[in-house]
Amino acid sequence: MGDFIGPLSGGIGMFFVPTVILSILLGVLWGAFAGAMPGFNQTLAVGIALPLTFAFGAIEAVAFLCAISVGVSYGNSIPAILVGIPGTASAVLTAIDGHALHKAGKSGLALGVAYFAALSGQFVSVLFFILLVVPLSGLAYVFLAPELFALSVIGMTAILSLTGRNVLKGIVAAGIGLAFTMVGPDPIGSVPRFTLGVLEMRGGLQIVPITLGLVALSEIIRAARQSHDWQGVTESFDARFPSLRDLGRTIRPVLGGTIIGTLIGCIPGMGGTPAAAVSYQQAKIFSKHPEEYGRGSIEGVAANEAAQNAAQSGEMVPTLGLGLPGSDSMVLLLAALTIHGLVPGPLLIQESPEMLQAAVAGLLGATLILVVIGWRISSVLLAVVTIDRRLVLTFATALIIIGVFALRQSIFDLILLLVCGIVGYFMSRYGYSTAAAAIAVVLGGFAEAYLRQGLNLARNDWGNFLSRPITATILIFAVALLIYGIWSTVQHGKSAKQAMLEAMDVDIPPR
């Protein structure tokens, strides 16, 4: 019990540190603001803010980035409901039911239920987060170099097996991330590799410009292909908070969504989108009004919002507990830790328990701030929804460039950012997961070091290395995930081809 109370009380204690609470306030406001902008996802919101964390201490940086995640998840329900455009994929179902309610003149009901469910889900899931992450960190000293190598491998394979449509492209993507980590001194003998005589490459490439380029700038380049603005939020609507009776109807889907969201969020590569989908489906099955789902169901909005917010805390479990980022925004969180000289991995919480407390402070503090001001600032966020998309893209591009420059005042880092941006653009357009590449950038360097140190530990014998029980178990699990990935690639290829033939109205031969 003390293990649970310690991080919780430590996190709450941080509320009384002025710099921490200010960081949380700034983070949650920026997150809610960014989330309310249609087409602005969590990765972009965290990505823009990431370089600024060099001006913060490590504790403030973690609390700030966690608070942004909470703010984005809350803010993105607003464009989903009012414009019908989800800021993130996980808000798609909120967009369907919430926008239907908006069109039926029940905007206040939809916004109020989203507010209630999002914050309830977030609040309860923080407690689950502590319960799950503390036992994981207790395993830290069981993990030596071979186990840490196996963890790095599963961190990379999980996301490409669970999210990619073509697993071979996913492995290539992870390989591209790994290739970036090979530039500079090798991790054992410090022999220079792939420096091409460039002075700036002798010490290795910086993680932040690479990850920001791959996951954030690439998305902006993709979005810049199209010139348009979001429509449909000009009409007036009622914004009365829902009654207690209406909120009472949503308690069961909120609880279900919170549990499902936290558990699914814990699995690297899953995150908010499948959590929201499973939670929505579960709520529909147990609902007394399943016919309302998809046509304006407050239970559907509640289940979806609770799950996607709870998934935020879930994603933190492998990220902080094992150093395995569950999503691209978690990769950026780990990149922020490296700015402050911290090494992501199972030892992180054992050696720097204040990081866990900072995460709890960020998640919990941001939720409490939103409880107080969330409903009131929604009228301000409504104005944000109408900001022109083209201004948003320009703002985001310029701010990422200036932010990366601010880190080290290096033009080389900016060129690296842009090169990774265009590489990431082609990767994401043609099915090479940029998230897998970014995760490999963060984990890859450590993976090679652990592999080589681990082999030394195993007296240079692969048999000894691979037969360590925990290493073998994790690697077998990684192989199983890869097999699953290959199977789903084949299945997806078949169904995509079928769908395309149907769309082209081609005669399909019977099977």
Added chain:
Amino acid sequence: MDRRVDVAVALAVVALGVAILVLTQRIADSPVPDPIGPRGVPTVLGTFFVVAGILLAGRRLIGWRDGDTFVPHEGSDDDPGVPPGSARRALSIWLAALVYVVTLPWVGFIVGTPLFTAFMLWRLEMNRGPLLMIPAIVAFPVIFTAACYLFFATFLGVRLPLGFVREIVTRLTG
């Protein structure tokens, strides 16, 4: 998606693999002996890229004549229900960003940033909306640059490059 670009990307993966394998030969021996060595992981990775790239290109090239140019999407698609995307627009913005960052030390932040942001807004067709949008192309870059300069240079103490206007700015700010 266009299978020709898909093949080109797969061939780029092969080229990357070949480049890694060639450059790996130039890596010196490690003073610390270990069974994998500094060339081990790059060799495996380079070989994997060559094999995977050939497999990815090969699956498209087999039956090339019978198939259609456009194949099912495996990556991210454009936003639905709005005008189709233009790769030329996106790439021109990227190129402008590259010119902006490469010339930053000489042109400086105060001149380069409004030029880049105005170009980006123009390429995103900000000028084709209501009349109010035209002043936005001028106003937004100026306000954004001023706000960023104040925040980064004055508040955070970041030394933003001033380029050829350094003397003027120094004289104005004392």
